[in-house]
Amino acid sequence: MTKEPSQRFREIVRVTRFCANLCGSDVFDPNYRINIRTVLVLGVILFSFSCCGYCIHYSITVKGDWTLVIQALCMGGGTLVQGFSHMMGFMFRPAELRVLLEETHTLYEHHEKIDSDYRLYLNRGVDLLTRLMKICAFFNTILAVGMSLVTVIYNAIYETRVLIVGIYLDAIDPETERGFLITMILQSCFIAVGGFGLYAGDMGTLTTITQIMTFKGLFCCKLRDLNEILLDEPDNKTKSLEALRDIIQFHQQYLSFIERNRSVSFWTIFVKFLTNFFGLVCTVFCILLGVWPAGYIYMAYCFTMMYVYCGVGTMIDIANDGFIEACYNGVLWYELSALERKMLHTMMIIAQNTKGLSVGPFVPLSVNTGLQMTKMIYSMTMMLFNFVSQ
Secondary structure (H helix, E strand, O other): OOHHHHHHHHHHHHHHHHHHOOOOOOOOOOOOOOHHHHHHHHHHHHHHHHHHHHHHHHHHHOOOOHHHHHHHHHHHHHHHHHHHHHHHHHHHHHHHHHHHHHHHHHHHHHHHHOOOHHHHHHHHHHHHHHHHHHHHHHHHHHHHHHHHHHHHHHHHHOOOOOOEEEEEEOOOOOOHHHHHHHHHHHHHHHHHHHHHHHHHHHHHHHHHOOOOHHHHHHHHHHHHHHHHHHHHOOOOOHHHHHHHHHHHHHHOOOOOHHHHHHHHHHEEEEEEEEHHHHHHHHHHHHHHHHOOHHHHHHHHHHHHHHHHHHHHHHHHHHHHHHHHHHHOOOOHHHOOOHHHHHHHHHHHHOOOOOOOOEEEEOEOOOOOHHHHHHHHHHHHHHHHHHHHOO
C-alpha cells in the first residue's frame, strides 16, 4: 500500500526526533525539558574542550610541536563549536521550531487530499529530505568510523604510533603502549559520539528548511486551479477571486515560513560555515605538512556538509525565482479582471524581493558562496604553507 506524503514525512521526523532525543535535545516534543542526556552531552562537549586546551598547553610547553596545536584548534574550534551551536540553537528557540514543524505537517495533510499533482510535489519534498538524510548519515558514519580506521591502517603499514587526532588526555601518557591504546579508544568513542550529534543537529536544521522548495510546486498547482476556473467558468468572478485570494494567502504563508526559517537557522548556519572554514584551513595545512593521516576524512566531511547547505540555499533561491516565473507564465492574465490583475501584480512585486538563507548578515547561502569559500581556503592554506617553508 502506497503511503501518503504526510505519513512518509512523519516517519522521517520520527527518525530525526529519535536521534535528537538521544542527544537530549528533542525540542520538537511539546513537553521537552532539559534532562540527564542533555547534561551528559553538554558534559562531553565541555570535557572535549578541556582536552583540546590541555593538548595545546602540553604541545607548547612539553613537546614543542605546534602541528598538534593546529589539530587541537581544528577539532575544538571546528567540530566542538559546531555541535555546541546546533544544541544551543535548538534549546533557545524550541517554540519556533515546533511551530515550523507543525505548520509543515499541516501543509502536507491539507494539500495531499486535493489531487495527484499536489501529492507529486509533496512526495518530491519528502524525497529531497530523504536524500539529504542519507547523504548526512553516510558522511557522518565515514567521519565516525573512517578517521579511526584510516589511522589504524596507517599505523599498521608504517609501524608508527600516530593518534587519530593530536589531542592528549590528562593523566594518560600516549608514549606508552597502554596509554596509546587507551587514548585511541577514547578518541574513537568521542569522534563517534560527535559524528552522531552532528548528524542529529543537521537533520533537525534541514527538516523544515528543505520544505521551502515544496511551496513552489504547490503554488504552481494553485495557479493551475485558478486557470481552470477562468476557462471553465469565465463569468464566475466570485469563484476566481476566491481562488486568487487563496493563492495570495498561500504566498504570504510561504514568506512567513521562509522568514522564520531564516531567523531560527541564522546563527546555526553562520557558525557552521565559520567553523568549517577554520577547520578546513587547519586540516588542509596539516595534510600538506603530512602530520595528520585522518585529516583526509575530516576534510571530505567538512567539504561535503558545506556544499550540502550551499546546495539547499541555491534550491531556495531557485524556488523564489520560480514564484516569479509562475506568476508571469502560469496565469491566464487576459482572463483576469482589473482588480484580480492588480492583486496578482502586487504579489509579484513582493515575490521579487523575497530573501533566501544567508551566511551571516550579507553573504547569501548558495553554491557560488561555497566556491568562493573554497578559493579562500586554498589561498590561506598555501599562504601558511609558503610561510612555513621559507
